[in-house]
Amino acid sequence: MNSVQYILGIESTAHTFGCGIASSEGKILSNVKSEYVPASGGIHPREASQHHAAKAAATISGALKEAGLRLNDIAAVAFSAGPGLGPCLRTGATVARTLSLVRKCPLVPVNHCIAHIEIGRLVTCEDDPLVVYVSGGNTIISAYAGGRYRVFGETLDIALGNCLDTFARHLGLPHPGVPKLEQLADGGKKFIPLPYVVKGQDVSYSGLLTMASRLASKCDMGDLSLSLLEVAYGMVAEVAERAIAHTEKGALLLTGGVARSKRLQRALSFVCSDHSARFHVVPPDLAGDNGGMIAWTGYLALKEGLTVPVESSYVNPNWRLDEVEVPWRR
Amino acid sequence: MAEMRLIKKGAEAELYLTDWMGLKAVLKRRIKKGYRNPDLDSYVRGSRTSNEAKLLSEARRLGVPTPVVYSVDKRNCEIVMSYIDAPPLKRFVDGMDPEGLALTFSRVGEMVGRLHRGGIVHGDLTTSNIIPYSGLLYLIDFGLGEHSSDIESRGVDIHLMRRALESSHHEVSSEAYLSFIEGYRGVMGDLSDPVLRRVDAIRRRGRYVDVNHRKEA
Known part of the structure; x- marks a missing residue:
């Protein structure tokens, strides 16, 4: 097949329902998303899935329109099959199955973490980087070896983004909390000791969150935010540095929602210059959860024939990154 | 100096x-x-x-x-x-025959078992931090270690070893890990059961980890 193919990707692992369209030439033609924002507290999985169901139709037609395409132009439908919140995944999968049945085209399940890596490789043109993937649900240091993305380090409990979001809510900061936390930190002066927990190549954030929340009423907010971010990002930078020394990769790719943090970018670019590695960040619109990354990764999988019949198109809320064969990297 | x-x-x-x-x-x-x-x-x-x-x-x-x-x-x-003048275990693993691999990792397991029994966890168990030298296995790099007899800390220690094997020696990681566990169990006895259960629990935590490949429609 020589003509250009268009893949439609559906993302629905957590708070974002996204639909993106990628071409086989590696262009993201459109990337429309709708984000569920809880009235209070964190994500309620059922409410999030109801949001996704309500916004699906408009998001998909928006993406088609922006790309200047009709459903009949689509060669395959890709969807986030995990990891993520069960109800949210199931909503996205149902939408994707329906589109695939209506259009009579292949259905491609995509691992959400791999999509964050592949979109980064696509837009930075860096073939084989060490990946630092940080978001509300994941904190993973990964690199490709022997047919899979191997996990070199990860969190032992909660994700980096989860720790920062929860702390921001504890301070009463409105959504999205992390940029406001960073602003507060810019005004901080004094460093307050907080639990810095690195175990091997792994990190742990639950103790840090507990301690910082306890100190919230006793300390200056600027100082506390500064200390929390320095400790949290310092831990990621340290395990990233260990992984880059160990794997000897020539580049580091920062991806995931927390990749937008300038402070974290600074820390990691420091690490890279120490190890003569190139530093890349996924651009903000592609850093957070989006359908475009699912569409592009869906195309890579489609080329390898990794499609699935509708009747066995399961979702897997616990789908590990390192369980997935990535034959397109061979 | x-x-x-x-x-x-x-x-x-x-x-x-x-x-x-x-x-x-x-x-x-x-x-x-x-x-x-x-x-x-x-x-x-x-x-x-x-x-x-x-x-x-x-x-x-x-x-x-x-x-x-x-x-x-x-x-x-x-x-x-x-100064221990020898390369780390990491360099030898991939060239080992199955018997040598089993024996080596069972000895690594015994060594970690002795450490845990004595109330210490290492905090960074990898094949780069073990040096085979004059018939012994030397353990180095205790900077992330601590005094602890918690099931959790011990479990994290074993989890780190397992993941180090998976990421650096993926071709022999399951054989090496089984021998490691055999040696560890040999020294820790019944104390090893809750620790090994915790190792699986750590893998299954909020990090979207799947042990049983559970699928949902």
């Missing part, structure tokens, strides 16, 4: 070959990290230095071969210790 020659620049520290009162020694210096807040950085480096010096000696008393600590300079984050 005698003349020093840089022999290794790791992510965390620099190692220099030196002479200590006529003995061949290695000086380990934890270097400043520009990406960390200066106060945080000196705290992290200082506490790891004194931690490491203490645990290296305590581990040896438990029958785990480690370098002998000659001197500690907490302010400059330096430790001088005996």
Whole structure:
């Protein structure tokens, strides 16, 4: 097949329902998303899935329109099959199955973490980087070896983004909390000791969150935010540095929602210059959860024939990154 | 201090070959990290230095071969210790025959078992931190270790070993891990059961990990 193919990707692992369209030439033609924002507290999985169901139709037609395409132009439908919140995944999968049945085209399940890596490789043109993937649900240091993305380090409990979001809510900061936390930190002066927990190549954030929340009423907010971010990002930078020394990769790719943090970018670019590695960040619109990354990764999988019949198109809320064969990297 | 020659620049520290009162020694210096807040950085480096010096000696008393600590300079984050002139286990694993692999990792498991029984966890078990030398396996790099007999800390220790095997030696990781567990169980006895259960639990935590490949429609 020589003509250009268009893949439609559906993302629905957590708070974002996204639909993106990628071409086989590696262009993201459109990337429309709708984000569920809880009235209070964190994500309620059922409410999030109801949001996704309500916004699906408009998001998909928006993406088609922006790309200047009709459903009949689509060669395959890709969807986030995990990891993520069960109800949210199931909503996205149902939408994707329906589109695939209506259009009579292949259905491609995509691992959400791999999509964050592949979109980064696509837009930075860096073939084989060490990946630092940080978001509300994941904190993973990964690199490709022997047919899979191997996990070199990860969190032992909660994700980096989860720790920062929860702390921001504890301070009463409105959504999205992390940029406001960073602003507060810019005004901080004094460093307050907080639990810095690195175990091997792994990190742990639950103790840090507990301690910082306890100190919230006793300390200056600027100082506390500064200390929390320095400790949290310092831990990621340290395990990233260990992984880059160990794997000897020539580049580091920062991806995931927390990749937008300038402070974290600074820390990691420091690490890279120490190890003569190139530093890349996924651009903000592609850093957070989006359908475009699912569409592009869906195309890579489609080329390898990794499609699935509708009747066995399961979702897997616990789908590990390192369980997935990535034959397109061979 | 005698003349020093840089022999290794790791992510965390620099190692220099030196002479200590006529003995061949290695000086380990934890270097400043520009990406960390200066106060945080000196705290992290200082506490790891004194931690490491203490645990290296305590581990040896438990029958785990480690370098002998000659001197500690907490302010400059330096430790001088005996030099073990051999490459790490990491370099040998992929060329091992199945018997050699089984024997080696069962001995690694016994060594970790002795450490845990003695109330210490290492905190960074990898094949880079084990050095086969003169018929013994030396354990190094105790900077992330701690005194603990918690099931959780022990479980994390084993989890780290398992993941190090999976990421660095994926072709032989399951065989090596099984032998490791056999050796560990041999020393820890019944104490190993809750720890190994916890290892599986750690894998299944909030990190979207799947042990049973559970699928949902």
